[in-house]
Amino acid sequence: MSNKEAKAHSLLFMFMFLFVLNFSLSQVDDLELLLSFKSSINDPSGFLSNWNSSTPLCMWHGITCNNFSRVKVIDLVKKNISGIISSSIFYLVEIETINLSNNQLLGEIPKDLASSVSLRYLNFSNNHLTGEVPKFSFSLEILDLWGNLLSGKIPSQIGACSNLQELDLGGNNLEGRIPSSISNISRLQILTLACNKLVGRIPRALTKMKSLKWISFGYNNFSGEIPQELVGLVSLSFLDLAYNNLSGQIPSSLGNLTNLQHLLLFGNKLTGLLPRSIFGLKKLIEIDLSDNYLFGEIPELIIKLQSLEILYLFLNDFTGKIPNALASLPRLHVINLSSNSLIGEIPSLICNLTSIVVIALADNNLSGIIPPCPGNISKSLTVLDLWKNSVHGPILETFGQDCGLRNLNFQGNKLEGSLPRSLANCRNLEFVDIGNNKLNGSFPYWLYTLPELQVLGLRSNKLRGVLHSSKTSHPFPKLRILDLANNEFTGPLPKGIIKNMKAMINLKEQQSSTQYMRGIYYPYHFNLTVKGFYIKLYETTTTFASIDLSNNNFHGEIPSVIGKLSSLRGLNLSHNSLSGHIPTSMGNLTNLEWLDLSSNMLTGQIPSKLIDMTFLTFLNLSNNQLTGPIPQGKHFNTFENGSYEGNLALCGFPLLKACNNDGRKQSPSFLKxxxxxxxxxxxxxxxxxxxxxxxxxxxxxxxxxxxxxxxxxxxxxxxxxxxxxxxxx
Incomplete structure (x- = not known):
C-alpha cells in the first residue's frame, strides 16, 4: 500500500471515528434533554415507562427520529400527563414537531421557545398553561395554543415570524388590541383569536395578508363596523366575527369574497337590510346572522345560493313571508328563522326539501295549517319547531315508518283534535311539547312505548279521562319531564306508571357527566312551571327530572311509590282533589327543589321526614286540611306563612299559632x-x-x-x- 493510500485510509478512519463519536454524543445529549423533560411531569398512565437509558432512544413512546437518529418529533397527545413543561425540549437540535395537546400541563410556556431554530410545529392546546404568550421561534410555521389560561397582550414581535402559516391563540384570556405588526406575516393562512377579551376595531391592515383563508375573531369585545377593506382577502373561505359589539350594516363589499363558504356574524349589533351582494356568493355553505337587529324581508334571491346547507337568521326583526325559494335549495338541511316577525302560512314547498334536518320557525306570527308533508320529509327531519305561532287545524296522520324525528315542538299554537297515532312510528322521539293548544280526547297511550322519549309536555289543552296504568312492562323507559298540567284528567294518580319511571330513579348515577339535551344543530328548549313561576328553559340537562300534574281533577291518595323517584327536582300536584296523608316516602326525594301540593284536600300531619329534602327551596302546602306541628329545622325554617296558609289546624313556626310543649296540636281547652x-x-x-x-x-x-x-x-x-x-x- 502506498503512503498516499495509507494516509487516505487513515483520514477516512478518523472521519468515521469522529462521526460515530459525534453521533453517540448527540444521542446522549438528546437522551439527557428528554429525561430532564420527563422529570418535570407526572405520568399516571405510565405511557413514558420506557423512557430510560436501557431502551434505544428512537424506540421511546411518542418519539420519532430522523435518518440520523436525532429526535425529530415529540407526540404526547391525550396522554393524561401533568406538571410543567421543561425548557430542555427546545434545545433538541433537530426537533421539528412538539405536540403536547389535550393534557393537564400547568405553569408558563418556557421563554427558551424562541431559541429553537429547527422547530416548525408547536401544539400546546387544551392544557392549563398560564402567563403571557412568549416570544416565538422565527422558524415556526404552525403555532396552536388554543384553550389555555394565557393572559396579557399578543406580543408585537409576532410580526417577525414571517414563516407562520397558522396561528391559533383562541380560548385564552388575552386582552388589548391586535398588534398592527401581525399584517407583516404575509404567508399566514389561518388566524384564530376567538374567545378572548380583545378590544378595539378589527385592523384594516389585515387586508395586506392576501393568503388568509380563515379568520376567527368571535367571542371578543371588538367594536365599530366591519371593515369594508376585507374585500381584498380574495382567498378567504371562513369569516367568524360572532359575539362581539360590531355595529352598522353588513358591508355590501363582502359580496366580492367569492371563495367565502362560512359567514358567521351572529351575536352583534348589526342593523339594516340583507345586502343583495351576499346572494352572489355561490360557494356559501353556512350563513349565521342570528341575534342582531337586521330587518326587512328575506329576498327570493336566496335561490342563488345553491350550495347553502345551513341558514340561521333567528333573533332578528325580519318581516314578510317565508320565501318559497328556500324549497329550491337542494343541499339545505338547516333552516332557523325563529324569533322574527314573519307572517303568512308555512310554504307547502318545504315538502320538497328531502335532505332537511332542522326546521325551526318558532316565535313568529305564522298562521294557516301545518303542511301535510312532515311524513314525506321525516326520514331526514330530526327537529320541527313551530313554538308560539298561530298555526291551527289538526296534526295529520303523515308520519311514516321511517320517521327520524327527535324533537317535535308545537307548543303555543291553536292546534285541534288528537295527537296522530302515526307519531308512534317516530321511534327516535326524545322531546314532544304540544302544550297550550286545543287538543282534546283521552291520553295517547301509545306514547308509553316510545323508547327514547325524555320530555313530554301536553299542558293547557282539553285532554280528559283517567290515566290508566300501562299494559307495557316498562312504560316511558327514559321519561324525565312530564307536564300534563291544566287539563281535565280525572281518577287516581297512575300508580302503575309512576313506579315504572326508571329514568327518574338514580338518574345522576346513570349519567357519567352533566350534559345538555340538544341536537347537532339545535338546542331543546322547554316551558315549565319552576318554583311557582312559568319560565322557559333554553337548555335542559340530561339529569333534570320533573312532574307537573297540577290543575286537573285527580282524586284519591298520593301513592307512596312516588318516593322511589329519587332524581326528581320538581313535583307539582296542586289544584286537584287529592286526599289522605302526605306519604312519608316523599322524604326520600332528596334531590327535590320544589314541591307544590297546594289546593287539595290533604289531611294529617306534615311528615317530619321531609326535613331530609335538603335541596328544597320552594314549598307550597297551602289550602289543604293539614293538622299538627310544622316540622322544624334545616331548610324548613326558611319557609314563610304562605307555604301553609289555609290549613287552620297547623301550628308552629312560622305561624303565629304555637303548639303545646309535647309538640302536638293544641288541645280543645287551649283552643277555648x-x-x-x-x-x-x-x-x-x-x-x-x-x-x-x-x-x-x-x-x-x-x-x-x-x-x-x-x-x-x-x-x-x-x-x-x-x-x-x-x-x-
Whole structure:
C-alpha cells in the first residue's frame, strides 16, 4: 500500500471515528434533554415507562427520529400527563414537531421557545398553561395554543415570524388590541383569536395578508363596523366575527369574497337590510346572522345560493313571508328563522326539501295549517319547531315508518283534535311539547312505548279521562319531564306508571357527566312551571327530572311509590282533589327543589321526614286540611306563612299559632282559652270604638257653638288667617 493510500485510509478512519463519536454524543445529549423533560411531569398512565437509558432512544413512546437518529418529533397527545413543561425540549437540535395537546400541563410556556431554530410545529392546546404568550421561534410555521389560561397582550414581535402559516391563540384570556405588526406575516393562512377579551376595531391592515383563508375573531369585545377593506382577502373561505359589539350594516363589499363558504356574524349589533351582494356568493355553505337587529324581508334571491346547507337568521326583526325559494335549495338541511316577525302560512314547498334536518320557525306570527308533508320529509327531519305561532287545524296522520324525528315542538299554537297515532312510528322521539293548544280526547297511550322519549309536555289543552296504568312492562323507559298540567284528567294518580319511571330513579348515577339535551344543530328548549313561576328553559340537562300534574281533577291518595323517584327536582300536584296523608316516602326525594301540593284536600300531619329534602327551596302546602306541628329545622325554617296558609289546624313556626310543649296540636281547652282571649280583646275594642264615637259627636257640637259665638277669639282669628292664606296660594 502506498503512503498516499495509507494516509487516505487513515483520514477516512478518523472521519468515521469522529462521526460515530459525534453521533453517540448527540444521542446522549438528546437522551439527557428528554429525561430532564420527563422529570418535570407526572405520568399516571405510565405511557413514558420506557423512557430510560436501557431502551434505544428512537424506540421511546411518542418519539420519532430522523435518518440520523436525532429526535425529530415529540407526540404526547391525550396522554393524561401533568406538571410543567421543561425548557430542555427546545434545545433538541433537530426537533421539528412538539405536540403536547389535550393534557393537564400547568405553569408558563418556557421563554427558551424562541431559541429553537429547527422547530416548525408547536401544539400546546387544551392544557392549563398560564402567563403571557412568549416570544416565538422565527422558524415556526404552525403555532396552536388554543384553550389555555394565557393572559396579557399578543406580543408585537409576532410580526417577525414571517414563516407562520397558522396561528391559533383562541380560548385564552388575552386582552388589548391586535398588534398592527401581525399584517407583516404575509404567508399566514389561518388566524384564530376567538374567545378572548380583545378590544378595539378589527385592523384594516389585515387586508395586506392576501393568503388568509380563515379568520376567527368571535367571542371578543371588538367594536365599530366591519371593515369594508376585507374585500381584498380574495382567498378567504371562513369569516367568524360572532359575539362581539360590531355595529352598522353588513358591508355590501363582502359580496366580492367569492371563495367565502362560512359567514358567521351572529351575536352583534348589526342593523339594516340583507345586502343583495351576499346572494352572489355561490360557494356559501353556512350563513349565521342570528341575534342582531337586521330587518326587512328575506329576498327570493336566496335561490342563488345553491350550495347553502345551513341558514340561521333567528333573533332578528325580519318581516314578510317565508320565501318559497328556500324549497329550491337542494343541499339545505338547516333552516332557523325563529324569533322574527314573519307572517303568512308555512310554504307547502318545504315538502320538497328531502335532505332537511332542522326546521325551526318558532316565535313568529305564522298562521294557516301545518303542511301535510312532515311524513314525506321525516326520514331526514330530526327537529320541527313551530313554538308560539298561530298555526291551527289538526296534526295529520303523515308520519311514516321511517320517521327520524327527535324533537317535535308545537307548543303555543291553536292546534285541534288528537295527537296522530302515526307519531308512534317516530321511534327516535326524545322531546314532544304540544302544550297550550286545543287538543282534546283521552291520553295517547301509545306514547308509553316510545323508547327514547325524555320530555313530554301536553299542558293547557282539553285532554280528559283517567290515566290508566300501562299494559307495557316498562312504560316511558327514559321519561324525565312530564307536564300534563291544566287539563281535565280525572281518577287516581297512575300508580302503575309512576313506579315504572326508571329514568327518574338514580338518574345522576346513570349519567357519567352533566350534559345538555340538544341536537347537532339545535338546542331543546322547554316551558315549565319552576318554583311557582312559568319560565322557559333554553337548555335542559340530561339529569333534570320533573312532574307537573297540577290543575286537573285527580282524586284519591298520593301513592307512596312516588318516593322511589329519587332524581326528581320538581313535583307539582296542586289544584286537584287529592286526599289522605302526605306519604312519608316523599322524604326520600332528596334531590327535590320544589314541591307544590297546594289546593287539595290533604289531611294529617306534615311528615317530619321531609326535613331530609335538603335541596328544597320552594314549598307550597297551602289550602289543604293539614293538622299538627310544622316540622322544624334545616331548610324548613326558611319557609314563610304562605307555604301553609289555609290549613287552620297547623301550628308552629312560622305561624303565629304555637303548639303545646309535647309538640302536638293544641288541645280543645287551649283552643277555648285562645277563643276566650280573642273574645275579650274584641270586647275591649268595642268599648273603645263606642267611646270614640260619642266623643267625636260631642266635640263637633261644642266646636260649632264656640265658633258661632266667636270664642275663643285667638283660635278663630288664627283659623281664618291660615284658611285665607291657603286660599291665596
Amino acid at each position: 282559652e285562645a277563643d276566650d282571649s280573642e273574645t275579650k280583646i274584641n270586647f275591649g275594642w268595642k268599648v273603645v270604638l263606642i267611646g270614640y264615637g260619642c266623643g267625636l259627636i260631642f266635640g263637633v257640637v261644642v266646636g260649632y257653638v264656640t265658633f258661632k259665638n266667636g270664642e275663643p277669639k285667638w283660635f278663630v282669628t288664627l283659623y281664618h288667617v291660615k284658611y285665607h292664606g291657603k286660599g291665596r296660594r
